[in-house]
Amino acid sequence: MSTNDQLKQAIVDSVEHGAYPEPDISSAEVPSTLLPALLTDLQQARDEVKVSNIRSLSKDIAPDVDGWIAQAKKLQADIERSKATARDIVAQAEAGKQLKEKTHDAGNKVGLLEKEVAFNESLATTLELIRSSCRILDRADQAYVNNDLRTALDLTKQCDSSIAALSAVQDTRAVGLLQTRSSRFKANFLDKTTALAQSLLQCDIDARSVTIKGNVPEVPAVDLELIVDILTYLGGLDIYIRRLKRDIEFALINPRLSTKPGQHTVLQLDGACISVSDTSSKPDTIATLDDIWTALHFFSTHLPKSVCEPLSQKLLPSLFETLTYSWLDQTVPVQIEQMPVFQHILDRVSRLAEQIDALNWSNTVLLKDWVQNAPRTWLSKRRETALGAARSLLFSRLRDRKTVERVETQTVSKGDAIIGGTDIDEADDAWAADWEEDAPETKEVEIKKPVPTISDDDDDASAWDMDEDDTSVPTESAGTKASGEDAEEDDAADAWGWGDDEQVTEETSKPDSPKKAAKASTTKQPTSSGDRELTLRETYTVTAVPDGMLEIITQVVSDAEILTDPSYSGSPIGPAASALYTLPTFVLAMYRATASTAYGKLDSGNMLIYNDASRLADQIRSFVNKQAEKDATSTLPMHLRPSSRLRLDNDIKALETFAKRAYSAEMESQRTIIRDMLDGAQGFSNCNAEPFASACESAVSITEGRLRDVHKQWTPILSRSALLQSSASLLSTVLSKMIMEIEEIQDIGEEESKKLRQLCDKMSEVKDLFIQEHPQGGEASDMTGIYCPNWFKFQYLGELLESSLADIKYLWTEGELRLEFDADEVTDLIEALFSDSDYRRKAIADIRRS
Template sequence: MATAAGSRQLRDAMVAFSLDGAFPEDIAELPPVSETDLQPTIDALAKTKIELETQIHTINKETRDDVSSWVKNAKTLQEDIIRSKTIANDIVRQSEAPDVSGEAIEDAEAKVDFLNREVQYSQQVHSVLRKVKQVNQLLSDVETARNERRILDSLRLLEQSWAAIDQVGVSKSCRIMRLLDLRSFELKSDVHDVFDHVWKALICVDVEAGRVAIYDSLDDENMSLPDAVIGLKAYKEVDERMEQLWRNLDAAIVSPRMDITKSTIPAIKVEANELELQGQANASVAALLSDLETVFVFVARKLPSDLLQSLSSVMMGDVVPKLIQQWLNPAVPSSLTDMTNFQAMVERTRTFCTALRDSGYTGFDELTDWASKAPTTWLGKCREYALDTVRTNLTKGIGKPKQVEKVEKHMVSLSEGKELATTGAGAAADTNEWGEDWGDAWDDDNEEQGAEDSQPQPESGPDKEGTEDDGADAWGWDDDHAAEKPREDANVAAAAAEDDSADAWGWGNTDTTVGPDAGERKKHESAAGKARKEETRELVLKETYNISSMPEPVLELIFAILEDGAVLTKDGDDYELVSSTAPGLFSLPTFALALFRAISPYFYFLDVGGNMFLYNDAMYIAEKLSEFSSAWKQREN
């Protein structure tokens, strides 16, 4: 019911609006159209239309006689007005010439009017014929100039003939006008053919032979290259011809010279009026820019400036992106190794841009921006190389494992050494591969230890011969330091040699001196023993473990980048072009490590022992970075 009521409301509103222009006061009462059946409304509007048409037809029938009468009366009234005006004119005329009858005056006026019309018609015909003759003569002159290859004169005469045709003042549908238009169109086409022939003679391109010739004028032609500009503008072919010229020039000269995929690149030879591919060119960017500059300067010197502007818009849009993407960007080094050549290349690019600007070219802003942003480009290349190196090394997988050694150094006192000896920390460390002779240092015979400590020991390390049998060396004790101690400390150490723990740490010394008073010696021993407990020495712990082949290339890359940054900071004058990028260069190791951290777990998990190598490699990288950082802080530069 709600739907039917809504349909009726909408129907009544639409009918009322159509008939009387009325609309409901409250539009909110109307139901939404999308939810209402519109068919009743459509039917009501159709019915109302039929009723209105019926009413109009009825009214027309009822008032037809009245309307016809009104029209007839209006026409009669108009005729009366005209007749009244005529009578008035006759009265005025008769009043001015009372002796002449109105009929004679009318006859004379008719004759005069006829003669005037005849004279005007004859004058119009004479004027049209004279103009037609002028147009025909101009077209004949065009034909003569065309036969003599005077293209410029032909075009000028054609333009005059078109203007003369427009001034004839006769409808273009007239037969004589159609004939004149047809002849002018045919002559325009014939002149264009001759113009095209002369243009190709002035600008001759042989793509197969790699040769381009541009002549200012030819002896057997009456049109010069500057004159050709008028022809191109007349035919509105400036842009089209310049685009065609560039395509031919590019196919014949530029593209073969810029084709970096070929093993041999042809060189460009320039003469007074010709460009030709000849010989073999150097594959360097500098040689390419030199050849391109030769080509562009030659074209700018030969072509009129009006044509050069149109040529620039097409030429630079092709050459500049190809030059940057295929030659300049690949030549950007990824480090300071080839920076001298890079700086020279950037400077040569700027010189090339200056030559283009001086020659009148436009549209090479992208190349100018590349030269001005070369430091940023180099930094981007370094970043790209760094990240690509990390990705490439990771894709190679874990590779062949490598055994490395981890060294930890701690300062311990004698009491701590005894505690380590009694708690078996040495044995525990041995299980962790901190050295094969860990426990041997604690089991040496007292006399042997004392004898070893009494002799000056050379500096030893993990690669010295005999360290596996020397317990003190396994702990990293500095025997030279013991030899430099005062004689009193040596005597006290000798007196305490009976202590096994002290022997294990290497504190004993067999080089003892027997004093005259044993009591005094004991006092010295007591005081020295207390000081000895407080003395500390460096404890060196070593561990061997395996790493994969992934960390070392990353570390080498990071160290190389930081060294380049240091060189830029120190020798900025030698690398003036990119010296400002040093802060950005120092940030690259962070990116490399972040990428390694982000994607390396995937490649580790591809191997059976990947989790172990992931942990070991992370520890190894952290240790090496810490060592490098410590050494870096000690650098003077």
Template sequence: MASSPSSDAICQALLRFITDGKFPDSEDLVSTEFPLEIIPTELQEITTAKKEIENEISTLSRETATNIDDWIVQAKKLHQDIERSRLTAREIVTLHEKGRALRDRVSDAQSAVDQLHEDIVSNEAILETLGQARLIDNKLANAQLALDRGEWIRSIDLLDDIGDSLASSKLPQSSNIVGLLSTKVTQLHAGISNALRAEWSTLIKIDATSDQPTITIHSSDHFPDILAGLTRLQVLDDVVSSFQKDLIDYILRPVIFPVKTGQWRIFSVDGNCLRLVLAPSRPLLSDLLNSILSAFSYLKENLPSNILECLFTTLAGTIVSPLTTKWLSPSVPSEVSSLEAFQGTLDRIHRFVSDLEKQGWQGLEGLGAWVGQVPRLWLSQRRSKALNDVRLAMSHSTGKIRKVERIEKQHVSGDNGMLVEGNGEDDWNAEWSDNEDEDTLKSTTIKTTSEETENQADPGNEDDADESWDWDDDNEEPPAAAQPEASSELNSQAKGHGGDHKDSQRELILKEYYAVTDLPDRILTIISNQVADAEDLTNLGSSQLKLASSRPALLALPTLIVAMFKATAPVLYSHRFDAGQMHLYNDCMYLAEKLRSFSEAQNLPKLSSDVESIEKFGKAAYGKELQSQRTILSDLLDGCQGFSTCSEEPFLGECKNAMAAAVDRVRDVYKEWQPILSRSALLQSMGRLISAAINKLILDIEDLSDISDAESRRLAEFCTSLSNLEDLFLPDPSTDPNAANQPEAIPMTAMYVPNWLKFQYLINILESSLADIKYMWTEGELKLEFDVDELVDLIKALFADSDHRKRAIAEIRRTAGVS
């Protein structure tokens, strides 16, 4: 182990570091700790070293004192030399300033001499310029003098000379004298132009302020000079354009396109004057064309050729658009019977164009193009008239309602006829069920007659309606065949001798009545008129019109008419008729039936698509109305709140009110639709509404998990109140003559309400004991309406859990084959 450094070594190492800045070489000295006890010794050594250094500095200072004195003497000498150099520099600067002043005086003298030379040259130029300005001013004075004497060409010549002189002169363009001369030139130019325009106005005068606007053209020898002057001034185009504008606005337009309706005018030529005179009535197109031709002939004869060359290309073209818009297009007849006479009008237009072109007028191609577009214009007018006829038919409809009879004749085989004979109305409905064998259908003849009723439409409410011919609630589209209940007549037609029913057929005549408005007949009249005109069009002998090819387009108008009817009918029926959508459905079915017969009679198969479109439109209206009534019923029944605690107040009162409101709603709809729909359609519509209400009640009752005895009785009462609606399905004495002979007639509710039997069984379940329910399932027909799970859930809700209930459920599941 190494020994630690001694105290003297540590003191010496620290002293060398302080005096010389050297670190110790030994690592032991660097890492050793400085003992506190040697501090006084170390301070004493540092003090001794300090005194040695001070003594050494003092000795060195005394030795170098003589050298410092020499430095001070040399510094003083250097300072004196610097002062002398500064004085010399100041003298040099003073001499330089004196020389520059002399040079400036020489430069100013030279500039003065140069300016004098420039002034002399400028004065000579001014004298020359003033001479040129005086010459130009004299020419301006001569030009003004020539203008005052009416020598327009000489004045224009001088004006051109003045312009050349100004361009070639040496006058500064920014000088006042040039500005003054330019102003005088401009004023002279304007003066000449105004003088020529004034002279023009005296020779060609348009007076639009009088009651009879006129244009007067005087002949004059000055016309060539005026036109030449206007041409040289480059204002002739402006003058002619202004003249043409005034001619169109004040002379031509009041005749061709009068601003005030009923203020008709024609042209009258009186010597050199063309006058607009009032016509007692709207002039004929031929008279108007003759009048316009006379006006253009007047212009051709009286205007100078130079002006005519400008007007030939533009003036005649300006009358084409207003002439075709105001006169020609409205003159196209819409009736086929007037087309032959219209051919004369087209011939007159051809002569009118030919006469104007012979005079040199151009830009009349639009009239020829219009003649070529007459077939298209005629069809467009026919379309507009057809749409307007529909609009007028809809707006002028009296709203009168009438009853129409639908008759269907059906040939059925002898066996099927026996069914009809056996039980009139019920057997008839069974015979015409959806599952009827189509082989029994031999022929169908539909005959519709009309009889006026005393009903007048009330222009109040209107709802969309349609008629349903199907019992399926998921399909609201009525089938094509009806199920009338009004009356039936059987006529036997034996094909062989004897009583063999297989060899005989019977004719079944079915009748029913429904209400329609006067609108379908109006639409049919419009369509039949279009078809009749299409037939007449083929007999049109005019070869120039070439309208026979438009027959297919004319036969397409019924589609447009039907579209217009469909577009306007919903709003019209909703504002004019109560239960308007039911009226709309009946009208659509009636219109489709008539249009189908019409298309078959006229051999127009293209109308079949329109027939289908009308039928779909009517069916859509029915579906919308039926859905609306279903929604209302559903909202009313929502007031029952799912029949929860329906035996206790206040829920009992709410359920009673909701059920009463639903029943009243159905009866109100029945009363509203009864005078509109046929009996079968009415019953089927009611069947759909009642079926929707029954579905909701069944679902709400089946959703109840626990039904007490009191609740069961209340639910049975509620269902019975809805069941009382079956009186709506009794035979109507007003439509069924056999109803009076059937005092105890059975309602046909089950035929029109598909879930009616299930509903009746539900009432029985709510009122029956568990044994009765099991008996209805095993021995009755309950299983035909309810499935096992439905019945089991009802039993669990109605009866408390017991061995008896378990055995009954097990028996029900066993008989249904469900484990």
């Protein structure tokens, strides 16, 4: 309840109860703002009391109410005095505020005046600095004009310091103009200093000389050290050193290290001048290294250290690089005999590096690395030389051909199954007829790269990042892939004479078979046990490649053997000895990789590859065996002997496989051509009616001509046995196709059978290719049946085409027809040749039962 309400309630209570206590309404308890309202309320309450209780109040109460009113008026007067006092206080406060604002304004004016004073003082200082800088710049310019470069440098430094103090006002136009003037002065100063430097250190590219002077006559007080100080301060030293390095290279280094034909030069000293002069003879590497040291020592003596150090950092790397590639690498010898000279060069290079290090110049790492890598460098060059010689040989000596002889001696006993008879002469002839040159198998053999065993002795070779055994075999040609057809597999086997031994054995047991004659020159020598030694000789054609390859390999092994000798223990390339034994593998890999391309330009290139690769494999095998025999008496430790370090077995196998693949690829190519030609006969059906008759005759004639052409092409290349075997393999392909297609004809008339017999006889004319003259002038032998496994079957087929049923039955029961045909083949031919009858059925039944 508010105070006003309390007072009103007190008055009401007093009136109601007849008591009028005097309430305490001092100004301390009643807010001044409530007094007027309270007084009004009291007057209203009084009036109300008077009106409402006028009759009930006694006259005794009236003085008390008046007291209340008097007290209220007094209180109102106090309030008025308080208000007046408050107004005075407010007025005084407003006056203080105005005074404070005036004081603040006065303070601002004082601060502004202080800033103005400071600015004026700063402006005066700045203007003084600008004027001082201009005066210093003027003095520097005057010193520059008077060629007093030391004073000009000092004043330039002072001017830069003065201008640096103006960093706070560097964006002003006055300072900008000052900086521009300073930059122009320093640019002119730098140009003049650079010109003086070139006058002190003159590089005459046309005269190929460099002259260093102590001073310039026009400016005697200037020397190189002052020039370097000025260039360093002005930031032009690096540019000058780059230009100086370029001029020295053009004037001295490049002419002296040039290897152009007819340009032989040496360095000459004449006091403070070094120049390049021509000479009649080419200086050796030692003289070149001496000249390099002469030039470097000249610069270290006549140039201050402040020039030599940055110049060496830029000049030496390019100098050593040019020296290494133009001279040092070219002096690496290939021949072992030149090692002493190479050792002298290595010593001189090491000494040159030490001399440069004594000058406290850096960047001699390239020279030191070259000396340390000398064995690797020599080995790389030796390998490049060997591979380059192999490649050059392969592409340049293929036209050089020669006839070589292959000799093989075997001991055969009388009871040996290969002889197959009691007659010694006839048995020898049969054995010789069955002998063949080792021919490659046509079955695909997966060549797995062997994992070389690494021993302590191999560590040296592995250090050269070279594989010990690289037996990579060239990718198989498309013609050597298995076709999956039985006929082609049989043809591939026939290409190498598989089953020829069994064929010969069977033929020798036949009473009606043609007599077989020896196909190679034989020499018979009886032994003490009664056995016979037969020496078989054959000749064939090879190029100059195998002998050349063998010569390269033997030279590499010889070099490795020499380096292994204790006398070469101190040789700089001694550590490369063990790695040399891997080079033959690389040479042979190079041969296998490039032979197909090189031989592909020749007629019958694959057959030449077969001969060359086979001969090379034989030569390497013989060389390895001889080396092993030689090492048996060597005094070297076992792990240092060449025979223990050479690992050529896998390479020999790879060569043999390579030869087989080349032969197989050629045979498959020729078979494909022959089959395509024979396809022109269209299965020999209706061969007696045009136009089929002409097509059949043409196909057979073309195929026969192709066989003769290929035989003629191979005759000067292959040995006699390989020639007969290869030609017979192609003939066997032709005969197999003709037999198969004739047997597939369902109905063969009389005229058609005669025509087919004529075609068979036409194809049989190629037997003259297999006639072998007797070495002693005896009767010639027909070797067709020996080399062509289906020759007799084809002959029987020709006879069957014009035979009667009785003849066919007799040949089956009493002759040798069943040796070539099976019962189903014969019955199918009978059904195709003869019409159905009781006699045919009876003949077929007899054939099936027998």
